[in-house]
Amino acid sequence: MQVTGAQAVMKSLEALGVHDVFGYPGGAILPAYDPLIEADIRHILVRHEQGAIHAAEGYAHVTGEVGVCIVTSGPAATNLVTGLCDALMDSVPVLAITGQVASTAIGSDAFQEADVTGITMPVTKHNELVTTVERIPAAIKEAYHIAESGRPGPVLVDIPKDLLNQTFEWAWPEHIDLPGYRPTVRGHGRMVREAVELIGTASKPVIYAGGGITRAAASDELIEFAELLELPVVTTLNARGVIPENHDLAVGMPGMHGHYAAVKALQESDLLVALGTRFDDRVTGDLASFAPHAKVIHVDIDPAEIGKNRAVDVPIVGDAKVVIGQLISAATDRLDRVKPDAAAWREHIVTMKREHPLRCDQPETGPIKPQTAIRAIHATWGDDAVYVAGVGQHQMWSSQVIPWSRPRQWINSGGLGTMGFAVPAAIGAKVGAPDRPVVAIDGDGCFQMTFQEIAAAVQFEIPVVFAVINNGFLGMVRQWQHLFYDDRLSEVTLPQDCPDLVKLADAYGIPGFRATTIEELQNVLDKAHQITDQSMIIDIRVDPDEMVFPMIPAGRPNDEIIESVEEYRARAAGE
Amino acid sequence: MQLVSEGPEMNNRHTLSVLVENKPGVLARIAGMFSRRGYNIHSLAVGPTEVPQVSRLTIVVGTEATRLEQVIKQLNKLVNVLKIVELDPSDSVELETQLVKVTAEAEHRSQIIELADVFRAHIVDVDHESITIEATGTAGDLERMVALLEPFGIREMVRSGTIALARGSRSITDGSKVRMQRVV
Numbered sequence: 108m109q110v111t112g113a114q115a116v117m118k119s120l121e122a123l124g125v126h127d128v129f130g131y132p133g134g135a136i137l138p139a140y141d142p143l144i145e146a147d148i149r150h151i152l153v154r155h156e157q158g159a160i161h162a163a164e165g166y167a168h169v170t171g172e173v174g175v176c177i178v179t180s181g182p183a184a185t186n187l188v189t190g191l192c193d194a195l196m197d198s199v200p201v202l203a204i205t206g207q208v209a210s211t212a213i214g215s216d217a218f219q220e221a222d223v224t225g226i227t228m229p230v231t232k233h234n235e236l237v238t239t240v241e242r243i244p245a246a247i248k249e250a251y252h253i254a255e256s257g258r259p260g261p262v263l264v265d266i267p268k269d270l271l272n273q274t275f276e277w278a279w280p281e282h283i284d285l286p287g288y289r290p291t292v293r294g295h296g297r298m299v300r301e302a303v304e305l306i307g308t309a310s311k312p313v314i315y316a317g318g319g320i321t322r323a324a325a326s327d328e329l330i331e332f333a334e335l336l337e338l339p340v341v342t343t344l345n346a347r348g349v350i351p352e353n354h355d356l357a358v359g360m361p362g363m364h365g366h367y368a369a370v371k372a373l374q375e376s377d378l379l380v381a382l383g384t385r386f387d388d389r390v391t392g393d394l395a396s397f398a399p400h401a402k403v404i405h406v407d408i409d410p411a412e413i414g415k416n417r418a419v420d421v422p423i424v425g426d427a428k429v430v431i432g433q434l435i436s437a438a439t440d441r442l443d444r445v446k447p448d449a450a451a452w453r454e455h456i457v458t459m460k461r462e463h464p465l466r467c468d469q470p471e472t473g474p475i476k477p478q479t480a481i482r483a484i485h486a487t488w489g490d491d492a493v494y495v496a497g498v499g500q501h502q503m504w505s506s507q508v509i510p511w512s513r514p515r516q517w518i519n520s521g522g523l524g525t526m527g528f529a530v531p532a533a534i535g536a537k538v539g540a541p542d543r544p545v546v547a548i549d550g551d552g553c554f555q556m557t558f559q560e561i562a563a564a565v566q567f568e569i570p571v572v573f574a575v576i577n578n579g580f581l582g583m584v585r586q587w588q589h590l591f592y593d594d595r596l597s598e599v600t601l602p603q604d605c606p607d608l609v610k611l612a613d614a615y616g617i618p619g620f621r622a623t624t625i626e627e628l629q630n631v632l633d634k635a636h637q638i639t640d641q642s643m644i645i646d647i648r649v650d651p652d653e654m655v656f657p658m659i660p661a662g663r664p665n666d667e668i669i670e671s672v673e674e675y676r677a678r679a680a681g682e
Numbered sequence: 683m684q685l686v687s688e689g690p691e692m693n694n695r696h697t698l699s700v701l702v703e704n705k706p707g708v709l710a711r712i713a714g715m716f717s718r719r720g721y722n723i724h725s726l727a728v729g730p731t732e733v734p735q736v737s738r739l740t741i742v743v744g745t746e747a748t749r750l751e752q753v754i755k756q757l758n759k760l761v762n763v764l765k766i767v768e769l770d771p772s773d774s775v776e777l778e779t780q781l782v783k784v785t786a787e788a789e790h791r792s793q794i795i796e797l798a799d800v801f802r803a804h805i806v807d808v809d810h811e812s813i814t815i816e817a818t819g820t821a822g823d824l825e826r827m828v829a830l831l832e833p834f835g836i837r838e839m840v841r842s843g844t845i846a847l848a849r850g851s852r853s854i855t856d857g858s859k860v861r862m863q864r865v866v
Binding site: 224225228229232233236238253285286287288409410411414415 | 702706710711748751752758759760761763764
């Protein structure tokens with residue numbers, strides 16, 4: 108069967124089982140948008156290409172499958188860069204297809220020409236400029252495979268317009284040939300045995316679980332392993348929910364704004380069992396003083412993460428699900444020997460959790476505390492819902508206060524810290540999980556970076572709750588200016604009424620709500636919860652003076668964790 | 683990426699032989715990775731191998747051991763990279779090639795030619811005012827030759843990156859993933 112390159116793009120996506128794509132047409136990709144009309148693929152027309160890729164990320168986060176976006180050349184492709192980098196940092200499987208100017212025009216500074224493979228090389232797992240029409244199916248199949256396998260990540264395929272118009276005899280490649288790409292899935296047997304033996308000698312062991320657990324769908328194995336050896340578990344920002352927060356062994360989130368007990372558990376530990384995590388600076392703080400007494404078992408599918416930031420005693424390269432399964436078998440065989448004697452340690456962690464809870468005093472009258480708003484949002488939409496955040500205070504509060512109960516329930520931009528992530532990512536998440544409520548808990552700064560995508564949510568009937576934690580400031584920047592720049596506020600004010608978010612909702616033809624007091628908050632959420640078939644905006648005016656604590660100032664040792672602003676001031680006065 | 687000149691960190695030098703798929707942009711990926719992660723390249727040479735689809739890079743990296751491990755691992759993550767071998771300097775042949783155009787007045791001509799002979803270098807071009815010498819050897823040999831030629835006046839010179847092979851009959855292209863591409 109003779110097909111055009113453009114038809115081949117659609118047939119390839121169909122062959123891969125892609126049902127939903129996020130995109131924006133334009134000159135060089137135009138040929139592909141014609142066969143799209145007949146293709147068995149739903150296309151969500153975003154309002155900015157950055158929205159397309161964040162939506163693809165949201166879709167990938169919630170489904171575990173590859174999120175796909177299609178855009179044209181030049182500025183459209185360069186608009187993907189932030190999302191590609193975001194997906195690379197958080198290991199999100201994304202396939203981006205970009206149109207390119209005709210191959211005869213490449214290098215001539217043609218209209219809407221950009222060196223897209225060059226520009227995106229450092230922000231993709233892999234990319235390819237397709238050079239023959241026959242190559243299109245294999246290029247897309249390989250890209251999809253690379254995106255979803257090993258350590259997942261974004262892969263971009265750039266296709267010149269003339270190739271899209273050429274015809275060739277359609278052939279879907281049975282096999283793909285990537286001689287330089289063979290991710291190691293199974294852990295080394297001897298290392299696995301060494302790991303469990305080492306656990307047996309520990310008296311203060313802790314599992315340090317990262318986003319790799321979510322990516323590998325290894326939550327069940329993680330819980331089984333933790334229960335088998337009674338190991339406490341801390342979960343990083345990207346791993347929240349891989350063990351329910353109310354589980355006896357769950358300790359909370361480590362890091363700069365982590366829970367006290369989780370931060371201290373890592374610091375005081377004599378053995379870190381690091382699973383699918385990368386010793387990010389936001390977790391370790393000052394590396395030299397991070398978990399200073401701990402030996403380290405490090406399991407990761409990316410060999411380059413092992414030993415990158417922290418020296419490792421037992422390295423295991425492999426897929427988290429497979430390796431934890433191996434660890435469970437190895438431990439079961441010699442349970443009496445390798446189950447650590449750590450009851451006192453667990454008791455100590457429980458005591459720390461009890462004595463050092465998150466602090467937030469919600470006055471009965473007076474402004475809504477943001478933590479109160481977020482708890483009320485969770486109470487309203489519950490554990491079935493997917494919660495999506497941007498970056499900043501609202502993100503940290505959400506990660507701290509919501510009692511996460513399952514993986515893929517919490518989607519946010521971790522590694523890159525991309526403001527504006529939430530609105531498009533929530534739309535993508537809803538496309539991927541149409542039967543779950545999807546709630547974007549966004550900041551007023553983040554929201555204004557990408558809220559144009561609400562139009563896409565309305566147009567394509569993708570109902571998402573956009574709850575804006577509106578404090579009228581770039582809150583996290585303000586917090587740093589307050590604490591570290593002597594309260595000299597510089598360019599952090601965003602007037603709470605500009606734009607008027609209720610009127611904005613009206614402009615999009617969707618319900619808009621505002622809550623400024625505790626009573627209003629409950630009323631508004633009750634009303635909002637009744638609406639399930641429409642997107643909506645909820646403007647929650649919160650106390651602008653509330654700050655995120657605990658906090659470890661950047662680059663400081665984790666032992667210097669500060670639990671409240673009063674404690675910070677007392678320390679600052681003492682110095 | 684910083685192209686570093688000869689420095690005191692000579693003992694931090696490591697020679698990597700890297701087999702890559704011969705595809706567009708591979709060199710840019712490798713150079714970009716070094717640049718992005720702040721690794722130093724002392725020299726880089728690239729050329730074909732006995733397998734048409736495979737190119738071989740010889741990269742001399744200046745870094746300590748733990749960082750070298752990262753360099754190798756990050757290189758390995760590139761999809762087009764097939765194999766990386768660190769060559770043991772005591773068990774491999776490492777050579778560079780240099781062309782030096784030396785001012786050659788009539789009275790110095792024989793002296794220059796003698797010097798070239800000592801270094802087993804060849805005269806590849808001569809005119810009334812200059813001699814161009816081609817020499818192949820270790821970096822140290824070439825530097826010593828240049829130092830001795832300097833008093834005559836060096837007009838211009840060019841030096842290749844290091845190329846290297848392990849001694850003995852072993853071949854790093856023997857690996858199966860490379861082999862499968864070999865044209866029979």
